[in-house]
Amino acid sequence: MAVYTEVGDDELEAFLAGYDLGRLMSYKGIAEGVENSNFLLQTDTGSYILTLYEKRTRPEDLPFFLGLMDHLAAKGFPCPTPIHDRAGRALGRLAGRPAAIVSFLNGVWPRRIQSFHTAQLGEAMARMHQAGASFGQRRANDLGLARWRPLFAEIGQRADGIAPGLAALIGRELDALDAEWPQGLPTGVIHADLFPDNVFFIGEKFSGIIDYYFACTDAYAYELAICLNAWCFEADCSFNITKARLMFAGYQKVRPLEEAELAALTRLARGAAMRFLLTRLYDWFNHPEGAQVTRKDPREYLAKLRFHQGLASAASYGLDLG
Amino acid sequence: MAVYTEVGDDELEAFLAGYDLGRLMSYKGIAEGVENSNFLLQTDTGSYILTLYEKRTRPEDLPFFLGLMDHLAAKGFPCPTPIHDRAGRALGRLAGRPAAIVSFLNGVWPRRIQSFHTAQLGEAMARMHQAGASFGQRRANDLGLARWRPLFAEIGQRADGIAPGLAALIGRELDALDAEWPQGLPTGVIHADLFPDNVFFIGEKFSGIIDYYFACTDAYAYELAICLNAWCFEADCSFNITKARLMFAGYQKVRPLEEAELAALTRLARGAAMRFLLTRLYDWFNHPEGAQVTRKDPREYLAKLRFHQGLASAASYGLDLG
Numbered sequence: 141m142a143v144y145t146e147v148g149d150d151e152l153e154a155f156l157a158g159y160d161l162g163r164l165m166s167y168k169g170i171a172e173g174v175e176n177s178n179f180l181l182q183t184d185t186g187s188y189i190l191t192l193y194e195k196r197t198r199p200e201d202l203p204f205f206l207g208l209m210d211h212l213a214a215k216g217f218p219c220p221t222p223i224h225d226r227a228g229r230a231l232g233r234l235a236g237r238p239a240a241i242v243s244f245l246n247g248v249w250p251r252r253i254q255s256f257h258t259a260q261l262g263e264a265m266a267r268m269h270q271a272g273a274s275f276g277q278r279r280a281n282d283l284g285l286a287r288w289r290p291l292f293a294e295i296g297q298r299a300d301g302i303a304p305g306l307a308a309l310i311g312r313e314l315d316a317l318d319a320e321w322p323q324g325l326p327t328g329v330i331h332a333d334l335f336p337d338n339v340f341f342i343g344e345k346f347s348g349i350i351d352y353y354f355a356c357t358d359a360y361a362y363e364l365a366i367c368l369n370a371w372c373f374e375a376d377c378s379f380n381i382t383k384a385r386l387m388f389a390g391y392q393k394v395r396p397l398e399e400a401e402l403a404a405l406t407r408l409a410r411g412a413a414m415r416f417l418l419t420r421l422y423d424w425f426n427h428p429e430g431a432q433v434t435r436k437d438p439r440e441y442l443a444k445l446r447f448h449q450g451l452a453s454a455a456s457y458g459l460d461l462g
Numbered sequence: 463m464a465v466y467t468e469v470g471d472d473e474l475e476a477f478l479a480g481y482d483l484g485r486l487m488s489y490k491g492i493a494e495g496v497e498n499s500n501f502l503l504q505t506d507t508g509s510y511i512l513t514l515y516e517k518r519t520r521p522e523d524l525p526f527f528l529g530l531m532d533h534l535a536a537k538g539f540p541c542p543t544p545i546h547d548r549a550g551r552a553l554g555r556l557a558g559r560p561a562a563i564v565s566f567l568n569g570v571w572p573r574r575i576q577s578f579h580t581a582q583l584g585e586a587m588a589r590m591h592q593a594g595a596s597f598g599q600r601r602a603n604d605l606g607l608a609r610w611r612p613l614f615a616e617i618g619q620r621a622d623g624i625a626p627g628l629a630a631l632i633g634r635e636l637d638a639l640d641a642e643w644p645q646g647l648p649t650g651v652i653h654a655d656l657f658p659d660n661v662f663f664i665g666e667k668f669s670g671i672i673d674y675y676f677a678c679t680d681a682y683a684y685e686l687a688i689c690l691n692a693w694c695f696e697a698d699c700s701f702n703i704t705k706a707r708l709m710f711a712g713y714q715k716v717r718p719l720e721e722a723e724l725a726a727l728t729r730l731a732r733g734a735a736m737r738f739l740l741t742r743l744y745d746w747f748n749h750p751e752g753a754q755v756t757r758k759d760p761r762e763y764l765a766k767l768r769f770h771q772g773l774a775s776a777a778s779y780g781l782d783l784g
Binding site: 143146148149150152163164165166167168169170171172180182187244246247248249250251252340342343 | 465468470471472474485486487488489490491492493494502504509566568569570571572573574662664665
């Protein structure tokens with residue numbers, strides 16, 4: 141669940157006095173998300189989300205995240221809009237934590253992915269990439285290629301407890317990715333955590349994307365690779381080529397992929413699988429005692445990595461390589 | 463936290479199709495409450511609370527609880543109103559659980575109690591008692607006097623691990639309460655769990671009472687005794703006579719207490735302290751492994767019990783006994 145910090149009504153009222161949001165009618169902690177504490181606020185002017193940033197979010201990154209949401213919203217992309225206080229600040233402090241209020245985004249995230257979801261995801265992702273292209277700030281991907289070896293070093297041979305031979309497999313794959321990692325692809329702001337729980341729909345229609353707290357500057361096609369893993373496999377880890385084809389088609393309606401991006405996709409997909417395999421392994425072995433968060437099974441991402449390792453080209457994702 | 467059961471978007475949409483609530487715009491699990499799973503729903507007609515009843519709520523009691531909320535709301539008392547489906551039912555089934563939707567009640571529960579809270583609590587409580595007087599159903603208090611000995615039997619000598627001599631103290635006090643428990647007091651529907659987190663305010667004004675899942679037929683003055691313990695002691699367990707006096711004054715503006723009720727108050731307050739001392743002890747020793755609920759310290763209620771044991775009359779609560 142996602143309320144690590146309790147907020148008193150007195151201190152919340154005092155915090156809200158700095159904003160033009162009207163009178164506080166209700167606030168309730170939300171049992172979703174794993175990194176920060178989130179509250180749904182209702183005032184007589186509408187609904188808002190209050191986020192208290194906990195220790196896994198670095199305070200120095202917050203101006204990038206909030207600035208990005210400001211930028212995307214100004215470009216008309218449906219995302220939470222940071223609410224600025226009377227002094228113009230999007231970032232404040234509440235209950236000893238950095239805190240921000242954003243507009244409430246309507247929508248429901250899909251628990252069971254259907255093809256119409258991935259088609260619209262692809263199109264929305266491309267629109268987000270286009271809207272973010274003119275954003276002036278940069279932020280390195282601190283969970284990118286350069287971070288994978290140090291992460292693996294902290295996991296080490298314990299990986300074999302999850303699946304026999306896993307440590308050796310990761311070592312070989314990291315060597316291969318280091319040697320073959322694509323360079324010079326079109327780059328800009330990516331969300332970098334575009335899992336189903338961050339993408340909202342109303343009925344069967346895309347309504348917006350939330351949670352920009354992993355956003356960074358990286359290859360656009362790497363975002364597609366992350367989504368290939370997160371949206372186009374079934375619960376048994378079988379690959380659904382229809383969902384993938386529709387996702388790519390939706391994306392390319394807005395922004396056609398370059399030849400170099402198509403050629404890089406299987407490697408990017410292996411890298412994207414490696415990133416989540418490693419962070420899930422790390423979280424598995426560093427699960428805090430009594431944590432109110434369910435651990436995610438790393439083997440899901442091992443299966444996805446193996447799938448991509450066996451492919452000759454992006455044609456296996458349903459793409460027409462011409 | 464309070465989401466024990468996950469609800470899929472598909473099954474929620476199917477469930478909502480039986481109601482006239484409009485289109486689902488959002489639903490989020492709420493990290494409050496300890497007994498049931500609660501979700502805040504937003505549709506294009508407004509905000510609602512969806513509750514899935516978990517195993518500690520007995521399904522056979524649900525018609526009483528929901529019927530009571532229907533009755534109080536119809537009498538104009540501010541409480542969540544059960545939403546009936548197109549077939550007229552307030553109680554449905556979702557994700558394998560009994561489930562109900564109620565209207566969303568605006569307000570914030572007070573984290574730090576001030577005197578104006580207890581004054582309004584008293585008045586609201588009396589109005590609730592009056593509004594409930596014409597409710598046709600009855601439900602015995604299954605956490606009343608008759609249940610305390612069996613509860614204590616399940617705790618036994620382990621109580622001494624919480625405070626030396628506690629088991630003997632409880633045994634003696636149960637003997638005394640059995641001998642002296644007041645009979646024949648004015649009786650009707652009481653909430654029976656009127657703690658601050660169930661009473662809402664907007665700014666400094668009372669806005670409503672939620673969570674009727676302990677409601678039962680019992681002495682009205684016993685409700686006042688529960689609130690005396692829950693609202694009129696400071697964090698260090700010192701008694702705040704100003705808060706108590708204002709609570710009783712607020713109550714008596716609407717419903718003056720009878721002489722027998724005034725005479726019974728210290729015994730009722732001891733009983734109310736015993737009830738929460740015993741359930742907190744029980745929960746302390748029966749805390750499920752990995753439960754996402756914080757245990758409450760039973761010693762708080764031991765201190766309150768001892769306070770009431772030392773009193774000669776309800777004059778110590780700031781009441782004028784004439």
